Amino acid sequence: MNAPFVARADEVALLDETLDRAGSGMAGAVLLAADAGVGKTRLVQHVAAQATAAGAHVVVTHCVDLGDVGLPYLPFAETLAQLHALAPGVVDEIVAARPALARLMPGQPAAADGSANRLQLFEGLVEVLGAVGTAGHPLLLVVEDVHWADSSSRDVLRFLVSRLRDQHLLLVASYRTDDLHRRHPWRPVAAELARHPRVQRLDLRPFTPDELREFTVAVTGASVPEQSLRRVVDRSEGNAYFAQELLEAGTDADELPWSLAEVLRARLEGLDPEVQQLVRVASVAGRRVDERLLRAAVGD
Structure with a gap:
C-alpha cells in the first residue's frame, strides 16, 4: 500500500x-x-x-x-x-x-x-x-x-x-x-x-502526535481509539513507515510486524559487532538507558 x-x-x-x-x-x-x-x-x-x-x-x-x-x-x-x-x-x-x-x-x-x-x-x-x-x-x-x-x-x-x-x-x-x-x-x-x-x-522531521493522528485516519479510513493511537505514537516515534506497518498489523498486536522486524534486523546486522553488543545491552535495560550503565556494561 x-x-x-x-x-x-x-x-x-x-x-x-x-x-x-x-x-x-x-x-x-x-x-x-x-x-x-x-x-x-x-x-x-x-x-x-x-x-x-x-x-x-x-x-x-x-x-x-x-x-x-x-x-x-x-x-x-x-x-x-x-x-x-x-x-x-x-x-x-x-x-x-x-x-x-x-x-x-x-x-x-x-x-x-x-x-x-x-x-x-x-x-x-x-x-x-x-x-x-x-x-x-x-x-x-x-x-x-x-x-x-x-x-x-x-x-x-x-x-x-x-x-x-x-x-x-x-x-x-x-x-x-x-x-x-x-x-x-x-x-x-x-x-x-x-x-x-x-x-x-x-x-524532514517525524510526525507530531497530531499529524500522526491525521496519518492514521488516512491509512485506516477511520479514526483510531485514543489508547491505540497513543500506542502507535509511542512505538513509531512519528516514523511514517513504522506507523503504517503497525497500523496494518493491528494496533493491539504486541509483536512487531515481520516486515518491520526484517528492516530492523537488517539494520542491526550492518552495525559493527561491538555496537551490536551495546544494542543488546540497551534492549535489556529498557527504552531509555543511562550512559553510565552502558559504560559499566561494556567495561569502560
Whole structure:
C-alpha cells in the first residue's frame, strides 16, 4: 500500500517556492535529509506530481546500495536516458558535441577515460540539464538515496552544484541521516554542498502526535481509539513507515510486524559487532538507558 500524503505543508511550500524560482531562471538545489521511513520519498512523489501538473519536466533517479563495488554514474545514466525520452533532439546534439557523454548512453560507444573526458562528461551533463528546462517549465531533477552514491556520482553532484547559475533547474538530493556514520563518504560532501548559496538543506522531521493522528485516519479510513493511537505514537516515534506497518498489523498486536522486524534486523546486522553488543545491552535495560550503565556494561 502506498502511504497517504498528509501534513508537510511547510516542506511542500519550500520546494514549490524553490521550483518557482527555477522556472524564472534561478537554479537551485535542496538537500532532503531524514531518517529512513520518515517520508522523504512520499514528499518527493507529491511535489513531483504537482510539478508535472504545473508543466515542469520531472526526472527521478536513484542510487543503489551495491557495497564497495558501485556502478559509476548510475543515477546520471538514468537521468540522461529519461532526458533523452523528454527531449531526444537536445540530448543527441549535446552528446554529438561532447562525445564523452556517450558512456552514459545505452548502445553508444564509450569514450576513453581521462581527466579531459571526465570534464567533458561533467560539462555535458550540466549543459543537458540546463537545456531541457525553460522559462515557466523548469526541470526538476530528483536523485534519491545519495548516501549510496558512488564516488563518481558524488563528484558529478559537486560539479553540478558549483555550476548552478541561471538554468531553469531544481536539483533535489535525498539521503538518510541515520545511515551517516562518522566516516561515511557522503557526510563531507553534504557539508560542502550545504555551504553553497544556491543550496538549501531541508530536514524532514517525524510526525507530531497530531499529524500522526491525521496519518492514521488516512491509512485506516477511520479514526483510531485514543489508547491505540497513543500506542502507535509511542512505538513509531512519528516514523511514517513504522506507523503504517503497525497500523496494518493491528494496533493491539504486541509483536512487531515481520516486515518491520526484517528492516530492523537488517539494520542491526550492518552495525559493527561491538555496537551490536551495546544494542543488546540497551534492549535489556529498557527504552531509555543511562550512559553510565552502558559504560559499566561494556567495561569502560
